[in-house]
Amino acid sequence: MKITRTFVPSLFTALNIFCGFLSIIYTSQEQFSIAAWIIILAAVFDSLDGIMARMTRSSSQFGVELDSLADVVSFGAAPSFMVYQVYLRTLGPWGILIAALPVVLGAIRLARFNVQLIGFDKDYFNGLPIPMQAITVCAFILEFGSDKISAGGLAGIELIILVVVLSLLMVSHVKYDTMPKLSKLQLKSHPYKFIIIFIALLVFVFSELFLDKNYLFLILILYVIFGLVKAAIIWIKKIFIKTEKEPVKAEKLSNIDI
Secondary structure (H helix, E strand, O other): OOOOOOHHHHHHHHHHHHHHHHHHHHHHOOOHHHHHHHHHHHHHHHHHHHHHHHHOOOOOHHHHHHHHHHHHHHHHHHHHHHHHHHOHHHHOHHHHHHHHHHHHHHHHHHHHHHHHOOOOOOOEEEOOOHHHHHHHHHHHHHHHOHHHHHOOHHHHHHHHHHHHHHHHHHOOOOEEEOOOOOOHHHHHHOHHHHHHHHHHHHHHHHHHHHOOOOOHHHHHHHHHHHHHHHHHHHHHHHHHHHHHHHHHHHHHHHOOOO
C-alpha cells in the first residue's frame, strides 16, 4: 500500500472520530468527566490535522469533507448525547429537542462552512466553530460536576441556556477569530492573538497544576463573549454611519427647486 502525504493529516482526523466514538461509550457508562476530556482531546487532534496538512502541503477537498464528518461525530453527536445523559433526559421530549441542537445545528454550520470555503486559510469563522461549542459545554460539565448538574436547580438551567445559545451561535453570522498559524508572517500580522493565547494557556496550566482549579470554562466563555461584543460594536457603528448619511440626503432634497 502506498502512503501519500495526505495520510498524516487523515490519521489525526481518524483519531478525532475515534475520540468522539469513545466519548459516547464513556457517556453511556455515566463516566462524564472522562467523556468530556476525550472530546477536548478530539479538539486537539482536530487542530493537529490542520497543522499537519499545512506542514505536508496536503490540504485538499477530501480532507475538508473528512474533517467535517469527524466534527459531526466528535463535536455534534458526542456532546449532544452527553448533555442528554447528564441532565436533559429528565425533561422528556423537550430534553430530546434541546439535546439535539448541537448535532443538528452543528451539521448545518459545517455544511455552510464547506460551501463558503474558498482556499484553506481564513482570518475568521462565520459563526461559532463547532469544536469551540463542544469543548465549552464539556468545560461547563467539568467545572460544575455532573452530579450537581443532574440534581437540577440553577446548574441545570444554566446548562440548558448554554446549549441553546452556543448552538444558535454556530449558525449565526457572528464572526470569530481563527487561531493564528505558527509562522513569522502570522506573528507579525497578529501579535495580539499570540499574546492572548499564551496568557490563556499560562492561566490554564498554572491553575490546573498549582491552584487545583480549572479555568478552562472561563477562558472559553470569554472567547464566546468577545465575539458577541465585537459583533455588537460593528452593528452599532453601522447604525451610526447610516444615521449620519440620512441628514445629508435630506439636505440635498431640500435644495431642489420645485
